[in-house]
Amino acid sequence: MRVKDTLNLGKTKFKMRGNLPVREAQWQKEWEDNDIYQKRLKLNEGHPRFDLHDGPPFANGNIHMGHALNKISKDIIVRYKGMKGFYAPYIPGWDTHGLPVEQQLAKKGVDRKTMDRAKYRELCRQFAEEQVQKQMADFKRLGVMADWAHPYITLQPEFEAQEIRVFGKMFEKGLIYKGKKPVYWSWSSESTLAEAEVEYHDVKSPSIYIAFPVKDGKGILDEKDTYFVIWTTTPWTIPSNQGITVNPQFDYSVVEVGDKRYVVGTDRLDAVAEDLGWEDYKVVQHLKGTDMDRMVAKHPLYDQDSLVMNAMHVTSGDGTGLVHTASGFGEDDYNVAQRYNLPVFSPMDAQGRFTDEIPDPDLVGMFYDDANKVVSEKLEKAGALLKLSFFTHSYPHDWRTKKPVIYRATTQWFASIDKIRDQILKQIDETKFTPSWGKTRLHNMIEDRGDWVISRQRAWGVPLPIFYAEDGTPIVTPETIEHIAEIFAKEGSNAWYTHSAEELLPAGFKSEHSPNGKFTKETDILDVWFDSGSSWAGVLEARNLGYPADLYLEGSDQYRGWFNSSLITSTAVNGISPYKATLSQGFVLDDKGHKMSKSLGNVIAPNDVIKQMGAEIIRLWVASSDTTSDVAVSQDILRQSAESYRKIRNTFRFMLANTSDFDPKANAIAYPEMDGVDQYMEVKLNKLLQEVYAAYDEYDFLTVYKKVLSFISNDLSAFYLDLAKDILYIDPENSETRRSMQTVIYDIIVKLAKVLTPILPHTMEEIWGFLKEPEDFIQLSDMPEVEHFANEAEIFARWTEFMKFRSDVLKALEVARNDKVIGKSFEAAVTVYPTQATAELLKELNANIRQVLIVSDLDIKSPEDEAPADAQDFPSGKIVVKHAEGEVCPRCRRITTDIGSDPRFPNLCARCAKIVSENYPEAIEEGLDD
Secondary structure: OEHHHHOOOOOOOOOOOOOHHHHHHHHHHHHHHOOHHHHHHHHOOOOOEOOEEOOOOEOOOOOOHHHHHHHHHHHHHHHHHHHOOOEOOOOOEEEOOOHHHHHHHHHOOOOHHHOOHHHHHHHHHHHHHHHHHHHHHHHHHOOOOOOOOOOEEOOOHHHHHHHHHHHHHHHHOOOEEEEEEEEEEEOOOOEEOOHHHEEEEEEEEEEEEEEEEEEEOOOOOOOOOEEEEEEEOOHHHHHHOOEEEEOOOOEEEEEEEOOEEEEEEHHHHHHHHHHHOOOOOEEEEEEEHHHHOOOEEEOOOOOOEEEEEEOOOOOOOOOOOEEEEOOOOOHHHHHHHHHOOOOOOOOEOOOOEEOOOOOOHHHOOOEHHHHHHHHHHHHHHOOOEEEEEEEEEEEEEEOOOOOEOEEEEEEEEEEOOHHHHHHHHHHHHOOEEEOOHHHHHHHHHHHHOOOEEOEEOOOOOOEOOOEEOOOOOEEOOHHHHHHHHHHHHHHOOOHHHHOOHHHHOOOOOOOOOOOOOOOEEOOOEEOHHHHHHOHHHHHHHOOOOOOOEOEEEEEHHHHOOHHHHHHHHHHHHHOOOOEOEEEEEOOEEOOOOOOOOOOOOOOOOHHHHHHHOOHHHHHHHHHOOOOOOOEEOOHHHHHHHHHHHHHHHHHHHHHHHOOOOOOOOOOOOOHHHOOHHHHHHHHHHHHHHHHHHHHHHOOOHHHHHHHHHHHHHHHHHHHHHHHHHHHHOOOOOOOHHHHHHHHHHHHHHHHHHHHHOOOOHHHHHHHHOOOOOOOOOHHHOOOOOOOOOOOHHHHHHHHHHHHHHHHHHHHHHHHHHHOOOOOOHHHEEEEEEEOHHHHHHHHHOOOOHHHHHOOOEEEEOOOOOOOOOOOEEEOOEEEEEEEOOOEEOOOOOOEEOOOOOOOOOOOOOHHHHHHHHHHOHHHHHHOOEO
């Protein structure tokens, strides 16, 4: 018989390599075939709810790493809540209307302007639905558990019907109105844009100083050779000038330069003089902004007046302290012009070209940006241009087309924010935000937000459900809204284009404004943020889910997007926020902090990673990322995640192998009968559970990852499982010491597997198949309860102190190793001259300390004994390390002086000889070979 045959060497079919790209898909099919999502919900029926409402990604192309971060984060939360006993449904959603779909069709050669609107929209629908199916497959492949059979999609008839009802209730409350005011206008998209659809990029712009002649100085300013000086970066707006705005609280100076006088803000005078090269100038007069109110200037190019007005938006940070004002091309301009009863003037079409309303025939039909040069030249020719230069600055762009946008006054439908601003701010104050700065960010956005432009001049979206009478009066009533909602619920919003206005109105509908019974329909659609912002009604309310939702989780850009629009519509209709809490995450960037783009060659596609490494690696990357700020990803970072995964997998493999002969019902040892080190690991395990649950409850996956990985690396691999080999392999199969340790290891496997299931569901499901637990799937089990033990405080404190002593011994061993005294720790004979406290601690431990330290010999002296001169000094005492005397036992690998003490086994130590003689009688008969 061989020595090897007397050892309890662990065996398991759990492979070292996971073959994740293949095996994950097999697990996912098994989950789907067994309807695990519904079974988990069924188990938790009647329990407290947890509703995470999915913010809908836009359906356009395969998913990217940002999608993966978002959906996996949600999956981790929902899986954890489900295994914690909460009834936690998860309905995935998609945002499907809007410009990106129209752009994709345009790339395919589809011209919406020449097509029947209903047929064109049908093409949009087909394309969007294809994208939904593509992304759904991608999300499933990440292992995301959801009600995939019943997603919500903003193009679904029932969703569109609810959105119409939300609009109707807001209209009924007087929160929807039609007006003409400047809004973000994208000439490249030919539509208004919401603030959330604007991003900023650097552009090079002209910078010009212009002199406006004083026409009427109200007896304060001399009209002869006196000029108001303005500064602007948009020369193209000068032909639309209607006034000049000054701050009523500012001081202004009249400066004489040669034979002319110029009015400039006193605080800006030095900067302007330097910029314009006024080396020899003289201040001849001072006046206040209030003094100039309603003075009149002459337009520098045309025979028209420019009114001087007072407003507080004028600042002294740049410019001249006098602001050129064109009511049709700026929000502040519009507001001050309204107060002074100036008409809204915006002579520009949807493509950014000047119309024939412009007071300059040379500019009609010209693109606004091209007009900069023409206007500047005209100003120079007129002698009004004081200086022209260029500078680079940040400027708003359309986030889809990446082209600059302009402020342009157009007639649009608006949702009033001002009327409900205080209500919204109150809801923000009552909401929990993670990170906490999200509260301040959203509060400031709402506090400063203007009215919401909800109309869009596109084709693919939910129509504004507004009829017009013969005299142009808009018609929106509870009856018309409900009737349209019911039609949309049956036919979808394309009914707006396939039926006449009369067919869409309730039967017998009449209006005093349409004596002939004729009506027309609004042609604009609703802003897509109104679509997704109505999802609390279209999903949470409509499907009887929790409303308000417990959590909204999205990227940090959604403070101006979905968080914002959802909050406005829900507060407007019901007076409450649609969410009790929000969790925001940073953007996914490469490891150098750059956005991912094909031109930089730094794009990492989730599907590529899955094919190479598996979805578990992406999931582990998500869990190991600090999502409170921007998140880095690269091939190196993913390889690090793969390395962590291997560490986790191989640790489980070792534990499975060494509990393969363990039956928790028949072999388990009760906690009070365990050795001290086993008790310590049970206490440590349950403390870990407490810490991990606290982190999960705060959606802090990074802490979960760090604590679990630390437990696996430090408490298990570097400590407990290392010393366990001397017991698991060597002691008799059914010995109490071995079964005690197996009890703990098996408990660790079960509990760690459950704790890691939200993060690594595929791997933990595989592990579950090797355990002797009642549930067929780990996802149908519950998170383990935290156990408490009568002596846990004492055990934890005592062994925490022991670990400090062990650290000292390990340092002493390392010194001896460097000095070539020993190689492996089992070659060491350690003598300890302990402090009084260490001596008492070691006496109290219910453990084989030599075995725990993994040395061949240990001699603990009395605190009174004097240590030799070569002893190493540590806080726990003095330590001497020598090479152990004796021979190596081929069975336990310990160096000992009692080899051959049993003549039947001349090569074994006394301990191993006793174990073999009592448990392997055939070894006595046959003898034992190395």
